[in-house]
Amino acid sequence: MSKHKIAVATNGKEGLDDVVSNVFGKAKTFTVIEVDGEQIISVNVIDNPALVYSHGAGPIAIKTLIDDGVDLVIASELGIGASDILHQHNVTYIQAEPDTNVGETVKKTLAKIQKQPVAEKQGN
Numbered sequence: 297m298s299k300h301k302i303a304v305a306t307n308g309k310e311g312l313d314d315v316v317s318n319v320f321g322k323a324k325t326f327t328v329i330e331v332d333g334e335q336i337i338s339v340n341v342i343d344n345p346a347l348v349y350s351h352g353a354g355p356i357a358i359k360t361l362i363d364d365g366v367d368l369v370i371a372s373e374l375g376i377g378a379s380d381i382l383h384q385h386n387v388t389y390i391q392a393e394p395d396t397n398v399g400e401t402v403k404k405t406l407a408k409i410q411k412q413p414v415a416e417k418q419g420n
Contacts, residue, residue, distance in 0.1 A: 308325060322344070
């Protein structure tokens, strides 16, 4: 079992009861979840500082998440630039369906991660 700090691109401030946003860089909020194995330790919702940017929102959002110690991002989709930046910082990206429940999406993601072989986890 391992510890992770997960950020989910979300539409509001409902935490685990919120839904996955259909955008990343312009998501209204990020629900940040700390987990140990499959156990949720804490949930915090942060406003996306890049929401007001007309261009380049993805990298600004990523910097915010990296500065917060996030090592796994769940979003409906990322642009190529955002995806490259996450990869450069060894942050894993997992795609999720938009408008799905955050709590359920995190549970499914954690179950999937725990089943992956160690070599696959390290390779991102």
